[in-house]
Amino acid sequence: MTATDDTAGAGRKSRIKAPIEFFGGLFLLGLAALGFYGAIDLPGGELSRMGPGMMPRIASAAIAIFGAALIAESFITEGNAPERWHWRGIVFVFGGVLVFSLTIRDFGLAVAGPLSVIISAFGDRETRLVEIIPFAVIMTIGGALLFKWLLGLPIPLMPYLLGY
Amino acid sequence: MADMIANLALGFGVALSLKALMLCFLGCLIGTLIGVLPGIGPVATIAMLLPVTFGIDPVGALIMLAGIYYGAQYGGSTTAIIANIPGEVTSVVTTLDGHRMASQGRAGVALGIAAISSFVAGTIATLFIAALGAPLTRFALLFGPADYFSLMVFGLMFAVVLARGSLAKAVAMIFTGILFSTVGTDLETGQARLTFGVAEIYDGIEFAVIAMGIFGFAEILRTIEQRETRVVQDAPIGRLLPDLSDLKMSSGPILRGTFIGGFLGLLPGNGALLGPFASYATEKRLSKEPARFGHGAIEGVAGPEAANNAGAQTSFLPLLTLGIPPNAVMALMVGAMTIHGIVPGPQIVSKQPALFWGMVASMWIGNLMLLVINLPLVGLWIRLIRAPYRLLFPAIVLFCCIGIYSIDNSAAEVGMVAIFGFFGYVLMKLEFEPAPLVLGFVLGRLLEEKFRQSLLISRGALETFVSHSISATLLALTAILIVISLVPSINKARNKVFVE
Numbered sequence: 140m141t142a143t144d145d146t147a148g149a150g151r152k153s154r155i156k157a158p159i160e161f162f163g164g165l166f167l168l169g170l171a172a173l174g175f176y177g178a179i180d181l182p183g184g185e186l187s188r189m190g191p192g193m194m195p196r197i198a199s200a201a202i203a204i205f206g207a208a209l210i211a212e213s214f215i216t217e218g219n220a221p222e223r224w225h226w227r228g229i230v231f232v233f234g235g236v237l238v239f240s241l242t243i244r245d246f247g248l249a250v251a252g253p254l255s256v257i258i259s260a261f262g263d264r265e266t267r268l269v270e271i272i273p274f275a276v277i278m279t280i281g282g283a284l285l286f287k288w289l290l291g292l293p294i295p296l297m298p299y300l301l302g303y
Numbered sequence: 304m305a306d307m308i309a310n311l312a313l314g315f316g317v318a319l320s321l322k323a324l325m326l327c328f329l330g331c332l333i334g335t336l337i338g339v340l341p342g343i344g345p346v347a348t349i350a351m352l353l354p355v356t357f358g359i360d361p362v363g364a365l366i367m368l369a370g371i372y373y374g375a376q377y378g379g380s381t382t383a384i385i386a387n388i389p390g391e392v393t394s395v396v397t398t399l400d401g402h403r404m405a406s407q408g409r410a411g412v413a414l415g416i417a418a419i420s421s422f423v424a425g426t427i428a429t430l431f432i433a434a435l436g437a438p439l440t441r442f443a444l445l446f447g448p449a450d451y452f453s454l455m456v457f458g459l460m461f462a463v464v465l466a467r468g469s470l471a472k473a474v475a476m477i478f479t480g481i482l483f484s485t486v487g488t489d490l491e492t493g494q495a496r497l498t499f500g501v502a503e504i505y506d507g508i509e510f511a512v513i514a515m516g517i518f519g520f521a522e523i524l525r526t527i528e529q530r531e532t533r534v535v536q537d538a539p540i541g542r543l544l545p546d547l548s549d550l551k552m553s554s555g556p557i558l559r560g561t562f563i564g565g566f567l568g569l570l571p572g573n574g575a576l577l578g579p580f581a582s583y584a585t586e587k588r589l590s591k592e593p594a595r596f597g598h599g600a601i602e603g604v605a606g607p608e609a610a611n612n613a614g615a616q617t618s619f620l621p622l623l624t625l626g627i628p629p630n631a632v633m634a635l636m637v638g639a640m641t642i643h644g645i646v647p648g649p650q651i652v653s654k655q656p657a658l659f660w661g662m663v664a665s666m667w668i669g670n671l672m673l674l675v676i677n678l679p680l681v682g683l684w685i686r687l688i689r690a691p692y693r694l695l696f697p698a699i700v701l702f703c704c705i706g707i708y709s710i711d712n713s714a715a716e717v718g719m720v721a722i723f724g725f726f727g728y729v730l731m732k733l734e735f736e737p738a739p740l741v742l743g744f745v746l747g748r749l750l751e752e753k754f755r756q757s758l759l760i761s762r763g764a765l766e767t768f769v770s771h772s773i774s775a776t777l778l779a780l781t782a783i784l785i786v787i788s789l790v791p792s793i794n795k796a797r798n799k800v801f802v803e
Contacts, residue, residue, distance in 0.1 A: 292357065
């Protein structure tokens with residue numbers, strides 16, 4: 140996504156003047172396609188008796204129109220290139236969240252808590268293992284104290300050992 | 304007038320019970336605690352703390368949530384003054400002069416005047432709400448489906464004008480939000496819509512999931528990327544209480560800010576957002592020495608802070624009287640109300656007066672508590688702001704996960720936060736504003752319902768939206784708004800406001 144020249148092909152200067160609007164337009168067209176596809180089997184009905192498919196189609200059509208307009212604009216008006224993506228943060232922070240969601244049911248907070256803290260921490264270059272491991276343990280205990288015992292929410296702690 | 308006093312008495316009867324006071328206090332305290340963390344605005348704070356209120360009775364839960372909201376707002380101002388990091392758009396203005404004051408060794412006075420102006424604004428706004436609540440409710444009862452539809456269209460258009468950047472992109476975001484809101488079972492026919500066979504979203508997408516992903520996680524990633532630019536003020540805090548000349552300089556701005564913010568907060572489509580900007584511009588224009596602004600002028604903190612808090616409170620009115628949430632925070636309040644079986648709308652005032660007036664009274668108590676807990680605890684807040692972000696953000700991630708899991712005891716929803724977080728990141732990089740999307744999502748279902756109802760009544764005739772006088776007026780206002788925002792010079796001025 141970062142290299143804007145890719146879209147122009149080799150040896151040719153890009154005719155896209157505002158790459159950020161161009162990608163924005165593509166993004167909207169993608170969303171609209173998803174909306175149309177998801178509503179493909181739903182009856183639209185008519186204005187006096189709207190079916191479940193009407194609103195998704197109106198919204199998707201509007202998104203598509205704005206997407207096309209953005210792409211057209213990107214060939215006419217000068218604009219910026221999109222900012223660079225920092226994959227490190229994306230991978231580790233969302234990785235931590237996903238690991239939490241995959242482990243919380245079967246292994247409980249005792250496992251999901253420290254794992255999510257440690258994994259997401261590596262989204263930042265300054266993270267050190269010696270520091271983050273004890274911190275993860277303390278935060279998990281704090282979270283358990285607050286949500287489990289103080290608030291009584293039914294979050295599993297150690298299902299395999301304690302049964303809850 | 305007698306009614307108003309009787310109602311307020313009822314409200315204070317509810318809000319002054321020991322339990323309500325405790326909940327309000329706890330809400331303010333933990334709201335500030337989380338809100339003061341850099342990069343966490345009120346929306347993410349409330350989304351994270353929503354489950355905390357599940358075990359409490361409805362009135363208590365809403366009192367506590369309101370406390371959390373004020374706390375988060377004030378926490379944002381503290382971060383803005385000390386670390387020059389606005390927790391959300393409304394505290395951007397506070398960074399201008401507030402942070403300057405901090406670097407001049409007057410951080411304490413800036414924090415003090417922010418607390419005092421918030422309290423004064425809160426007091427006036429509470430009275431304002433008490434006075435307007437009943438008449439607005441009567442007015443709301445006149446609204447038919449077509450009028451509701453047009454009011455929401457007006458609110459959405461207003462949100463578009465308030466978003467920074469391109470108008471076309473903001474409108475596209477509104478429709479994206481509406482598209483997301485159609486996901487799940489159709490209320491009238493029971494058919495599953497846009498679920499792609501995923502069972503977890505048959506009930507629709509949980510609002511807290513979208514809010515947390517798009518506001519919370521996108522913000523965490525942005526902060527990690529921009530780490531190098533963070534400067535925390537090392538200058539001494541100084542005394543906390545403003546002296547007589549400070550107060551004298553601030554009194555006018557506080558009163559004007561309260562009225563500007565309070566009025567704008569009533570508008571649907573997050574008008575409260577505009578309050579601090581409008582107040583700052585007003586004070587700069589009225590000032591005899593406008594050059595002082597941007598260099599630590601106390602008026603530049605007092606006015607916008609008052610406007611911010613007044614707007615935060617009056618924005619409860621569209622929700623409590625019309626059932627229409629004007630911004631993301633109020634949408635989270637709807638979520639909380641639904642969990643407790645309360646349907647927001649004009650019937651609340653008549654059927655659950657204890658709830659309505661208890662909340663109004665607790666707004667004032669919450670403001671008083673903020674004044675009492677925040678100033679003595681300033682040292683703690685500053686230590687929190689200075690805590691290394693490399694430790695803060697993993698802890699935030701953990702508590703977000705626990706919070707989202709606890710809303711529905713659903714592990715899948717935690718995973719969905721990651722998906723929407725990534726979606727929010729893409730929006731950020733492509734310079735799409737998330738606020739209109741969120742409002743579109745919030746209003747989408749109601750918008751569709753009222754659109755369907757109106758057309759069912761009118762047998763498919765679209766004229767119904769212009770033949771009802773309230774609806775026609777609102778649509779005319781919307782049209783004026785569109786025309787105004789398309790005028791190039793105003794459009795330029797709009798961008799300038801946000802750049803400043």
